[in-house]
Amino acid sequence: MAIHEKTLIDPDRILQHDHLVIDGVDVSGSWNTMISPRTLTDYDDGFEKVIQSYAGAENVHRCWQCGSCTNSCTMYAQNVDFNPRYWIYLIRLGLKAELLKDKDIIWQCVSCNKCTNICPKDVRPEGVMKATAHWLEENGLIAKTRSTMFDEEFTEQCIEYGRIEDTEVMVGFFKKSGQPLVQAWIVEFGKRLTKHLPLSQLTKMGMNVVFRPKTKSWGKTGEVLAEYVKAQKEAAHHG
Amino acid sequence: MSAQDTVLVVGSGPAGLSAAATVAAMGKKAVLVEKEDVLGGAPIISGYAKLVPSGEWAKDAIGRMVSRVEGDGNIAIHKQTKVSKLDGEAGSFTATLSDGKTVKAGSVVLATGFTHFDSINKPEWGFGTYEDVLTTTQMEQMVSSGQIRCPSDGRVPERVAILLCVGSRDRQIGREWCSKICCTVSTNLAMEIKEISPQTDVFIYYMDIRTFGLYEDKFYWKSQEEFKTKFVKARIAEVTKSPDGRLLVKGEDTLVKRPIVIPMDIVVHAIGMDPSLENPEIAKIFGVGLEKHGFIDKAEQYTNSQGTTRKGIYVCGAATGPDDIDSSIAQGQSAGARAVADLHGRQKVAV
Numbered sequence: 001m002a003i004h005e006k007t008l009i010d011p012d013r014i015l016q017h018d019h020l021v022i023d024g025v026d027v028s029g030s031w032n033t034m035i036s037p038r039t040l041t042d043y044d045d046g047f048e049k050v051i052q053s054y055a056g057a058e059n060v061h062r063c064w065q066c067g068s069c070t071n072s073c074t075m076y077a078q079n080v081d082f083n084p085r086y087w088i089y090l091i092r093l094g095l096k097a098e099l100l101k102d103k104d105i106i107w108q109c110v111s112c113n114k115c116t117n118i119c120p121k122d123v124r125p126e127g128v129m130k131a132t133a134h135w136l137e138e139n140g141l142i143a144k145t146r147s148t149m150f151d152e153e154f155t156e157q158c159i160e161y162g163r164i165e166d167t168e169v170m171v172g173f174f175k176k177s178g179q180p181l182v183q184a185w186i187v188e189f190g191k192r193l194t195k196h197l198p199l200s201q202l203t204k205m206g207m208n209v210v211f212r213p214k215t216k217s218w219g220k221t222g223e224v225l226a227e228y229v230k231a232q233k234e235a236a237h238h239g
Numbered sequence: 240m241s242a243q244d245t246v247l248v249v250g251s252g253p254a255g256l257s258a259a260a261t262v263a264a265m266g267k268k269a270v271l272v273e274k275e276d277v278l279g280g281a282p283i284i285s286g287y288a289k290l291v292p293s294g295e296w297a298k299d300a301i302g303r304m305v306s307r308v309e310g311d312g313n314i315a316i317h318k319q320t321k322v323s324k325l326d327g328e329a330g331s332f333t334a335t336l337s338d339g340k341t342v343k344a345g346s347v348v349l350a351t352g353f354t355h356f357d358s359i360n361k362p363e364w365g366f367g368t369y370e371d372v373l374t375t376t377q378m379e380q381m382v383s384s385g386q387i388r389c390p391s392d393g394r395v396p397e398r399v400a401i402l403l404c405v406g407s408r409d410r411q412i413g414r415e416w417c418s419k420i421c422c423t424v425s426t427n428l429a430m431e432i433k434e435i436s437p438q439t440d441v442f443i444y445y446m447d448i449r450t451f452g453l454y455e456d457k458f459y460w461k462s463q464e465e466f467k468t469k470f471v472k473a474r475i476a477e478v479t480k481s482p483d484g485r486l487l488v489k490g491e492d493t494l495v496k497r498p499i500v501i502p503m504d505i506v507v508h509a510i511g512m513d514p515s516l517e518n519p520e521i522a523k524i525f526g527v528g529l530e531k532h533g534f535i536d537k538a539e540q541y542t543n544s545q546g547t548t549r550k551g552i553y554v555c556g557a558a559t560g561p562d563d564i565d566s567s568i569a570q571g572q573s574a575g576a577r578a579v580a581d582l583h584g585r586q587k588v589a590v
Contacts, residue, residue, distance in 0.1 A: 070493075071489065071498075080498060083496060085493060086496060
């Protein structure tokens with residue numbers, strides 16, 4: 001069955017001259033509209049496997065396209081471009097370029113899990129949405145989210161010092177996410193801390209910021225840990 | 240009757256009637272035990288309309304099978320009776336019936352059938368909530384009555400939606416099988432509805448259409464081409480009610496990639512075939528195994544195709560998994576013949 005759905009036409013395939021006169025007839029604007037055909041030329045055979053290597057997407061191969069996920073989807077009710085059923089289809093066939101057209105909304109999944117509860121094949125579409133968002137982010141196809149930036153700062157400090165320092169994490173996170181270090185609420189927060197915290201505690205915090213102590217006998221632990229995490233990631237996504 | 244000339248047949252649906260008739264035709268005696276007070280099984284008890292693929296009314300077609308058995312001197316019939324105990328072994332079983340009588344039989348044929356899926360287990364599709372949501376069995380009864388009307392207020396429906404795979408092919412409720420006949424039954428039902436009520440449009444909501452074998456053109460194509468049944472590739476999310484009293488069918492039309500909220504007057508659940516609710520009891524009494532979905536397990540597939548996991552006990556029809564009436568009848572003949580072979584003591588079966 002042909003799909004006569006106007007919104008399925010990509011804007012960049014609509015050809016139209018604002019001013020055009022042919023043989024003396026003015027066919028400006030929509031009178032001369034043409035739509036260039038879209039041809040899918042290949043499948044990325046390994047793509048499904050790549051997505052499956054991210055936690056939550058293990059069952060994506062089970063999908064038979066019934067559309068129960070999309071039906072039940074909280075986000076679909078807000079925006080019909082948010083279509084898990086369609087994305088799962090693209091993932092399974094390896095139509096990466098099509099999937100990337102929606103890259104900026106896939107992260108919007110709110111994890112209500114209605115899809116996962118209704119899916120007759122137990123595909124767990126919510127997990128697929130999360131996995132896809134992670135894949136997009138890890139491959140630099142969408143901007144890093146703030147939560148990822150926070151996680152990175154947190155992890156970096158853990159690996160480096162074997163511990164975190166709250167002030168340092170916040171400063172690092174603000175730097176990474178391009179937020180000003182001086183914000184009204186932080187100033188207020190600082191003021192109240194100074195007012196209510198015992199002097200000894202304040203001094204300790206200040207010293208920690210200046211001297212950045214490591215956990216006792218941390219030694220090479222951080223390096224080993226970093227290597228292990230890297231190896232695990234590689235094994236999961238490129239194995 | 241001695242054990243050596245008798246086969247015990249349990250259940251009198253198409254498979255059991257066929258098995259009993261086969262045993263009698265081969266010159267042996269059959270004892271037919273039926274728990275209900277009528278013979279004929281699901282097609283009669285649930286009041287099926289016209290059968291697939293013959294187009295004959297169930298009460299006529301199955302009725303003929305019933306009278307063949309009732310009129311046969313070699314067949315003893317026990318209605319409203321169950322087997323409560325089975326002693327002995329292949330060649331010399333003794334069955335104790337619920338009325339206290341005993342039957343000696345050389346072999347046993349189980350034709351204990353299935354249970355219709357109970358739509359209450361899929362509450363999002365409105366059965367039990369809205370009067371105009373029905374099952375295929377109920378719709379068949381309506382067709383048999385010769386009038387298509389909304390149960391709520393008796394109006395003639397403008398639109399009827401049939402939802403396929405209700406209680407089949409659904410991991411969420413542990414139904415990991417295709418019930419095999421619902422697609423064909425539904426396309427047939429769509430034609431019957433249109434025939435009785437030409438102003439009614441019928442829509443079938445499907446994930447796949449499985450009108451297997453020769454049912455393809457005779458039912459699927461005919462329904463689409465001649466009776467204008469509309470096929471929509473969508474699994475419905477929920478059935479609700481609009482303020483004007485009509486039902487609303489909500490889902491995604493996966494082919495146009497758009498949400499749908501369509502008003503309907505009647506919604507029909509194409510219910511699947513569950514293992515008989517009594518299978519655990521049957522397994523215990525007869526000492527046979529069940530397969531992973533809960534149907535009666537079969538022996539070695541190729542040399543003992545109607546065998547169960549116990550020697551001397553055979554099985555046929557929907558007791559072994561979803562099946563249509565024609566196959567059930569064929570299996571009944573097969574099981575009956577095999578059971579008679581046991582009476583001759585010539586069996587060399589793999590179990």
